[in-house]
Amino acid sequence: MNIRVTILTAVLALASSAYAADPPRKSENDSASIGTPVARSSGEADAMRVQGEQRFRANCGRCHAAPHKFPPRMMATIVRHMRVRATITDEDMRLVLFYMTQ
Amino acid sequence: MDHIVRTFGDRPGRACVRASCLVIFFCLIPALLKAQTPDPVPEMERPVPILTGNAGFFTNVNGGETELVPSITPVLLLPLGDRWLVESRAEFKGEFERGGGTGPYGGKVEQEIDYLQLDYIANRYLTVTAGRFLTPFGIYNERLYPIWIRSLQPTPLIFPLGTGSSDGVMLRGGFSLNPKVNLNYATYFSTLSTMNKFEADRLAGGRVGFFLPGPRIEAGVSFQKELQEERANAFGFHFAWQPAAVPLNLRAEYSRSHDGSGYWIEAAYRLSQVPFWQKALRRTEIVGRGQQLFAGEIDEDEAEEYGLPDVNTRQGDFGLNYYIQDGLKASASYSRRFNSDGNVNIWTVGLAYRFALPLGRVGPQ
Numbered sequence: 001m002n003i004r005v006t007i008l009t010a011v012l013a014l015a016s017s018a019y020a021a022d023p024p025r026k027s028e029n030d031s032a033s034i035g036t037p038v039a040r041s042s043g044e045a046d047a048m049r050v051q052g053e054q055r056f057r058a059n060c061g062r063c064h065a066a067p068h069k070f071p072p073r074m075m076a077t078i079v080r081h082m083r084v085r086a087t088i089t090d091e092d093m094r095l096v097l098f099y100m101t102q
Numbered sequence: 103m104d105h106i107v108r109t110f111g112d113r114p115g116r117a118c119v120r121a122s123c124l125v126i127f128f129c130l131i132p133a134l135l136k137a138q139t140p141d142p143v144p145e146m147e148r149p150v151p152i153l154t155g156n157a158g159f160f161t162n163v164n165g166g167e168t169e170l171v172p173s174i175t176p177v178l179l180l181p182l183g184d185r186w187l188v189e190s191r192a193e194f195k196g197e198f199e200r201g202g203g204t205g206p207y208g209g210k211v212e213q214e215i216d217y218l219q220l221d222y223i224a225n226r227y228l229t230v231t232a233g234r235f236l237t238p239f240g241i242y243n244e245r246l247y248p249i250w251i252r253s254l255q256p257t258p259l260i261f262p263l264g265t266g267s268s269d270g271v272m273l274r275g276g277f278s279l280n281p282k283v284n285l286n287y288a289t290y291f292s293t294l295s296t297m298n299k300f301e302a303d304r305l306a307g308g309r310v311g312f313f314l315p316g317p318r319i320e321a322g323v324s325f326q327k328e329l330q331e332e333r334a335n336a337f338g339f340h341f342a343w344q345p346a347a348v349p350l351n352l353r354a355e356y357s358r359s360h361d362g363s364g365y366w367i368e369a370a371y372r373l374s375q376v377p378f379w380q381k382a383l384r385r386t387e388i389v390g391r392g393q394q395l396f397a398g399e400i401d402e403d404e405a406e407e408y409g410l411p412d413v414n415t416r417q418g419d420f421g422l423n424y425y426i427q428d429g430l431k432a433s434a435s436y437s438r439r440f441n442s443d444g445n446v447n448i449w450t451v452g453l454a455y456r457f458a459l460p461l462g463r464v465g466p467q
Contacts, residue, residue: 073147081179084221085244086244087274
């Protein structure tokens with residue numbers, strides 16, 4: 001049993017190291033890094049803001065009241081923390097970050 | 103590996119666990135170094151270290167005995183590169199009572215490290231966590247526990263079942279299965295630890311949940327296998343619903359374990375839609391909770407240690423929250439507890455405050 005646990009944890013550690021050693025290429029569809037998505041037009045920005053507010057209410061509002069907005073660099077940290085804590089999806093996290101930093 | 107096992111003495115089980123921790127540690131070092139290479143995120147969007155958390159002061163009257171409970175819970179968030187996060191939460195909580203019922207208030211200050219963990223966001227599906235973390239069993243422990251978040255200050259009767267902190271490795275994540283359904287999961291292994299402030303049981307478990315963003319419904323199950331002592335299993339179920347049309351928050355949990363079983367159902371309603379006294383009522387929330395605990399196969403001392411009633415117990419809770427400003431709320435609650443030890447009233451009143459301070463330059467807002 002103990003050997004199995006050892007092997008399992010070693011495999012998990014190696015897998016995570018492999019991800020870090022060769023991180024996936026950044027693209028719109030697959031990126032784990034946290035950056036505010038860029039709107040290409042004011043219409044797109046408005047749509048993203050509406051989407052972001054919806055995602056904020058659906059995800060963040062499940063547990064707590066809406067906080068005041070923080071500076072973008074603080075929000076980037078808070079959203080990363082909440083992504084892990086509340087298992088928010090990557091897309092929701094980006095839209096919430098966009099909404100909270102506009 | 104043999105060398106490592108010999109190094110840690112003649113208990114191969116614990117040695118293997120420690121060896122596993124070493125393997126993880128050494129494997130993560132190159133990954134950590136790699137993560138420190140410059141990333142393409144613009145300077146203005148780079149996350150900055152933050153000191154956040156909450157502080158509060160509550161007066162509890164439990165069965166006629168008054169207790170003063172000041173607390174402060176700092177949370178340190180330290181982002182590294184664009185995929186890593188070190189996060190830690192400590193809790194300092196005073197519990198002061200009158201000596202002999204009439205003397206000056208005195209008592210102890212509990213000091214706990216709730217979590218001290220390193221998170222690696224591998225991709226959109228997976229985050230790897232190592233260190234001390236909150237045991238993901240149900241939703242209350244991870245998401246609703248902070249005093250500025252919880253709707254009622256007294257924790258649910260079943261809260262100690264399956265929860266607490268674990269030392270080990272956790273894999274977790276959340277992603278969309280389709281536009282109408284998100285899936286979230288967490289699976290973990292915890293090693294036995296008797297180290298001061300880092301106590302943990304040897305166990306493994308997981309949680310999986312489904313969130314429907316449209317109707318804002320979440321439901322999920324938790325499972326835990328103890329890998330020591332009775333090697334008991336624990337099972338849990340959670341449900342949450344936030345209807346979009348009304349400012350109502352419904353939550354419920356059920357837990358079953360060797361130490362007991364039970365459930366709680368809670369409804370919190372913000373009075374923002376009441377057409378009169380808008381200025382005050384939009385900041386006001388009323389809360390009700392019903393709960394029941396069925397005592398498990400533990401004796402009185404164990405029950406006290408875990409913070410569980412040792413007899414079957416029912417309890418009704420009613421609360422009022424007033425959100426004074428962002429991060430600051432006043433709370434009051436009344437609970438009536440029914441069990442064979444005698445029925446008691448529990449009153450709570452106090453303030454909770456959430457703070458957030460940058461530990462670096464944030465630039466213009």
